[in-house]
Amino acid sequence: MFQLKKKGGTRVSSKATDVTEQLVKPILEELNLELVDVEFVKEGKNWFLRVYIDSATGVDIEDCGKVSEKLSELLDEHDPITQAYFLEVSSPGAERPLKKEKDFYNAVGKNVHVKLYEPIEGAKAFEGELTQFNGETLFITVKVKAIAKKFEIPLDKVASARLAVVFN
Numbered sequence: 001m002f003q004l005k006k007k008g009g010t011r012v013s014s015k016a017t018d019v020t021e022q023l024v025k026p027i028l029e030e031l032n033l034e035l036v037d038v039e040f041v042k043e044g045k046n047w048f049l050r051v052y053i054d055s056a057t058g059v060d061i062e063d064c065g066k067v068s069e070k071l072s073e074l075l076d077e078h079d080p081i082t083q084a085y086f087l088e089v090s091s092p093g094a095e096r097p098l099k100k101e102k103d104f105y106n107a108v109g110k111n112v113h114v115k116l117y118e119p120i121e122g123a124k125a126f127e128g129e130l131t132q133f134n135g136e137t138l139f140i141t142v143k144v145k146a147i148a149k150k151f152e153i154p155l156d157k158v159a160s161a162r163l164a165v166v167f168n
Contacts, residue, residue: 019080
């Protein structure tokens with residue numbers, strides 16, 4: 001599977017996220033939903049296992065509830081996480097992350113926000129329209145006042161990317 005790379009190597013998932021991903025995929029296929037991301041993070045004293053789901057028509061609270069219920073049963077059965085945690089299943093929201101190759105192709109023609117590991121023309125962050133993606137390079141048009149400037153950003157320089165909501 002295509003994944004963004006972190007500086008110094010490929011993104012490494014913890015056992016918790018790997019097992020969760022394996023357990024949730026059949027549930028999502030059955031419900032005609034897509035897995036956007038899985039994260040296992042500590043915030044304050046609490047651990048959170050977050051599963052972000054989506055579909056072409058979006059997701060609602062019922063979709064999240066169904067996935068949460070079925071996934072919770074499987075997590076209890078397989079018990080991949082030793083410490084206490086909270087399970088959250090939700091939509092990634094309007095500014096969903098772009099992580100998979102398919103995400104970038106689907107984002108062509110939309111506004112994106114991209115952060116880089118190293119600067120291109122002095123900048124480490126770009127926000128503008130993703131006009132093209134060829135599997136290796138993002139082509140982004142950034143408008144500053146009335147001037148449009150085009151940037152070619154190699155995918156291996158991308159630290160993170162997401163859709164960007166534009167308010168007019």
